[in-house]
Each structure stands twice: as C-alpha cells, then as structure tokens.
Amino acid sequence: MRRALLAITGLAASTTALVVFKAAPGTGQPAQEAPTAAEGPAPAARPEEATPRASTSPKPTRSAPRASRSASSGAPKTPAASRTGPAAAQPTASTVVGPVVSNEFGDVQVRITVVGDQIVNAAALQLPRRTAQSDQRSDQVDSRYSGAVGMVVERQGADLDTVSGATATSDSYRRSLQAAIDQTR
Amino acid sequence: MSVDTLTRPGLRRVEHVMGTPVSLDIADDRPTTELAALADEVFAWLREVDARFSTYRPDSEVCRFDRGELLLSEASADLRRVLERCADLWGATDGFFDAYATGGLDPSGYVKGWAVQVASDRLRAAGADNHCLNAGGDVRVRGHSSTGLPWRIGVRHPWNPSAVCLVLTGTDLAVATSGVYERGPHVRDPRRGAPARGLRSVTVVGHDLGLADAYATAAVAMGVAGIGWLDRLPAHRHVVVTDDARCLHSVNLPLADNPVD
Numbered sequence: 267m268r269r270a271l272l273a274i275t276g277l278a279a280s281t282t283a284l285v286v287f288k289a290a291p292g293t294g295q296p297a298q299e300a301p302t303a304a305e306g307p308a309p310a311a312r313p314e315e316a317t318p319r320a321s322t323s324p325k326p327t328r329s330a331p332r333a334s335r336s337a338s339s340g341a342p343k344t345p346a347a348s349r350t351g352p353a354a355a356q357p358t359a360s361t362v363v364g365p366v367v368s369n370e371f372g373d374v375q376v377r378i379t380v381v382g383d384q385i386v387n388a389a390a391l392q393l394p395r396r397t398a399q400s401d402q403r404s405d406q407v408d409s410r411y412s413g414a415v416g417m418v419v420e421r422q423g424a425d426l427d428t429v430s431g432a433t434a435t436s437d438s439y440r441r442s443l444q445a446a447i448d449q450t451r
Numbered sequence: 452m453s454v455d456t457l458t459r460p461g462l463r464r465v466e467h468v469m470g471t472p473v474s475l476d477i478a479d480d481r482p483t484t485e486l487a488a489l490a491d492e493v494f495a496w497l498r499e500v501d502a503r504f505s506t507y508r509p510d511s512e513v514c515r516f517d518r519g520e521l522l523l524s525e526a527s528a529d530l531r532r533v534l535e536r537c538a539d540l541w542g543a544t545d546g547f548f549d550a551y552a553t554g555g556l557d558p559s560g561y562v563k564g565w566a567v568q569v570a571s572d573r574l575r576a577a578g579a580d581n582h583c584l585n586a587g588g589d590v591r592v593r594g595h596s597s598t599g600l601p602w603r604i605g606v607r608h609p610w611n612p613s614a615v616c617l618v619l620t621g622t623d624l625a626v627a628t629s630g631v632y633e634r635g636p637h638v639r640d641p642r643r644g645a646p647a648r649g650l651r652s653v654t655v656v657g658h659d660l661g662l663a664d665a666y667a668t669a670a671v672a673m674g675v676a677g678i679g680w681l682d683r684l685p686a687h688r689h690v691v692v693t694d695d696a697r698c699l700h701s702v703n704l705p706l707a708d709n710p711v712d
Contacts, residue, residue, distance in 0.1 A: 387644070388644075389643060389644035389645070390642050390643050390644070391643075425603060426603050426604070426605040426615065426618065427476065427583055427592075427596045427602045427603045427604065428474065428476070428583050428585045428590050428592070428602065428603075428604050428605070429585070429588065429590075429604070429605040429606075429607050429615060430585075430588050430589065430590045430604055430605070430606050430607065430619075430626040430627065430628045430654055431588040431606070431607025431612075431628050431630065431633075431652075432587075432588055432607075432628055432629055432630035432631075432632060432633045432652065433471065433472065433587045433588040433607075433633065438612070438633050439471075439472040439587075441612050441613075442607070442612050442613075443605065443607065443612065443613050443614070443615065444472075444474060444585065444588070445472075446613070447474075448463065448465050448474050
C-alpha cells in the first residue's frame with residue numbers, strides 16, 4: 267500500500283515536472299539560456315517569434331456557429347441560409363475536444379473537427395515531446411557535438427563555390443550570396 | 452572567347468525552374484558545345500519534373516493522381532517511385548515528413564532534391580564528373596571545382612542572407628537546407644497541425660539529395676526534438692541553428708577548415 271502511494275506520488279510529481287518543462291518554452295521566452303554571440307542576430311527574431319506563439323490553436327472558434335444555429339432559429343440570417351434547401355451541402359463545422367490521455371511518454375489530447383458525419387480535421391492539442399524516435403535533446407546529446415554551442419559563427423564567404431540555404435523565391439535569390447557568386451563567374 | 456572561359460574551364464548557367472533559381476556549374480574541361488548540351492539536358496529534365504510533379508499545375512501528373520483521375524497502376528514509374536519514397540520517409544521520420552501534411556498530395560519536399568539528384572547522376576553517367584547543381588539552396592556536388600579543389604559549400608547564415616555560418620567541403624556531397632527564415636514558419640508540424648517552432652535552420656549532409664531534403668524538412672517540423680533525431684540518423688551529418696541562435700553540428704561534419712571527407 268505504501269509503495270503504491272509512493273508510486274502515485276512519484277508519477278504525479280514527474281507529470282507536473284513534464285508539464286512545467288513543456289510550458290516553459292511555450293510562454294514566449296525561448297531564449298533564456300542563449301548566450302548569443304555579440305553579433306548574434308537573435309534580437310531581431312524574437313518579437314516575430316513571440317507573437318504567433320500566443321495563438322497556437324489555429325481554428326478554435328468553429329464550435330460556436332453550431333450552438334447559435336440551434337439556439338437562434340428565429341434570427342433573420344440563419345433561417346434564410348437553411349431555408350435554401352441545399353444548405354445541407356454546407357453543414358456547420360463543430361469541434362470536439364477529447365480527454366487528456368496519459369501514456370508512458372506523457373499526455374495526449376486530440377481535437378477533431380466534424381462537418382456532417384465526417385471528420386475533416388484532427389489536431390493534437392497535447393503531445394509528449396518524447397516519442398519512440400523523436401527524443402528530446404538531452405545533455406547526453408549535447409556532449410556528442412563538437413562545440414559551437416551558444417553562438418552562430420559568422421563568416422564572409424568570399425571563396426565559396428555555392429551556398430546551401432532555404433531560398434524560396436527569385437526575390438530572395440536576388441538578395442542571396444548565391445546570386446552574387448553566380449554573377450561573379 | 453572570354454578571358455574567364457580561358458582561365459576557368461567549364462560552364463555556368465542559372466535558370467528559374469520548379470519555382471526556384473537553379474544554378475549549374477560544370478567544371479569539366481570539355482568543348483563548349485558538349486557542355487552546353489549537358490546543361491540543356493539538365494534543365495530540360497528539371498522542367499519536365501516541374502510539368503509532371505508541380506502542385507501548382509492542375510494538369511500535372513501529381514494533381515491528376517490526387518484528384519483520382521489517374522490510378523496508381525496508370526501512373527508513371529517516376530511517380531510511383533516518388534510515392535513509394537514518400538511513404539518510406541513518412542515511416543523513417545516518425546510521421547514528420549508528410550506528403551499529405553497540407554491536406555492534398557504534395558510530394559515537393561522530396562521531389563526537388565530527387566530531381567537534382569537524378570540530374571547529377573545523369574551528368575556523371577555522361578562523363579561530367581565535376582559539377583555542382585544548386586536548386587533553391589539544395590546542393591549536389593561531385594568532383595572538384597574549376598579551381599581544382601574540392602567544392603566549397605557555404606551554409607547560409609539564418610539571419611543574414613549575405614553571410615554563411617559554416618563552410619563545408621567535399622567531392623561527393625548532397626547538402627539540403629530547410630529553414631523558416633525565408634517564408635516564415637511555413638513548415639507545419641503534421642501532428643499538431645501548427646507551424647513548427649524551435650529550429651530556424653536545419654542542414655542535412657548525405658549522398659542522396661532527395662533524402663537529405665526530406666530529413667531536413669522533417670527535423671524542422673520536429674522542432675527541438677529534431678536535434679536528437681538527426682543525431683541518430685545513420686550515414687547523415689547535419690548543422691542545426693536554433694531559434695535562439697545556437698549552432699550545433701555533427702562532430703564529423705566535413706568542414707572546410709577541418710576536412711574529414
């Protein structure tokens with residue numbers, strides 16, 4: 267009995283620790299431990315990071331219309347829409363949030379969006395960071411890297427043949443080092 | 452004949468294909484007409500891939516397959532191979548490389564690297580052993596540059612478009628970079644259905660550019676967890692820059708200062 271109590275207490279503590287750990291990076295202060303290099307570019311990037319973090323759930327408001335449809339049948343707008351017969355072709359979307367389920371890796375919670383009798387979207391609201399393969403970074407992993415932690419090395423590329431980067435558009439290409447390399451040859 | 456051509460053999464050409472600028476550098480010392488024919492073949496292949504695999508062209512094979520107008524049994528061998536590789540990658544990346552992440556079929560995350568890899572393989576088969584093909588930042592190099600030295604590949608600095616954070620060197624490398632700095636957080640975490648966060652840029656170094664490209668995209672989608680995942684990826688090396696500007700890389704990365712290759 268005592269052992270069971272201890273085990274339960276331990277589980278609760280570790281779950282709390284997990285939640286706290288998970289919450290920390292999500293609160294919009296991701297750069298706590300960042301001893302960024304002096305010429306580091308991080309400041310410019312932080313505001314942009316902080317804003318979208320706050321709104322992680324993309325479509326949280328879809329559940330409202332359904333409620334209003336059944337409740338406010340007397341309102342002028344909704345009946346007009348439903349009276350046009352084939353309004354069934356455009357049924358309202360509703361969302362259902364499942365319970366939090368725990369497994370050996372952590373908590374899982376799923377939200378589905380239903381239109382008519384079809385699930386049109388499913389998104390995980392909570393997932394453990396640790397999974398079978400995508401493990402979280404640990405000190406052990408850190409120790410297997412060769413230095414360079416804590417700074418971005420900046421270097422001019424005068425003697426380069428090419429540049430690897432996420433060049434999406436011709437506009438970004440024009441501003442890129444690759445374009446400069448292509449021009450000088 | 453210009454002085455440049457005299458001092459530096461080979462051919463360089465840039466074209467806009469597959470929605471991205473593609474730079475080709477063939478360093479072999481061969482007659483200009485031969486080099487031009489090789490380059491023509493490379494760009495013709497890439498345009499063909501675009502016509503068949505683009506998700507922006509409603510008449511492409513990928514779009515027709517996605518709409519159900521084309522059965523798998525009717526699809527080309529290339530499309531079937533790409534679909535097979537995407538399915539393999541979905542498993543190999545723990546579901547983070549997802550050709551259906553946006554709803555419909557979009558294998559672009561594999562197709563671009565694969566197309567460049569095929570073009571490079573064909574160049575080598577045609578005897579052009581020394582070349583560098585760069586499609587929108589995904590690079591395949593073989594042999595040596597026209598300087599006679601191994602190719603030098605910069606990894607773009609994730610905050611400064613005119614700087615690099617590392618320089619790699621090698622004679623047989625596929626280098627793919629995926630990052631959120633160009634288009635904002637466009638890489639989606641397919642499990643959460645939300646933009647991926649944590650890693651600003653991931654570069655994967657291997658020998659197959661299609662794989663390297665897909666692995667880089669998957670790691671960005673994983674966020675910080677992607678670092679540990681990359682570390683256990685066999686036969687690949689990587690450079691990661693986190694959102695808080697930390698740069699991590701594999702111990703055996705072929706850095707220009709300390710060549711391992």
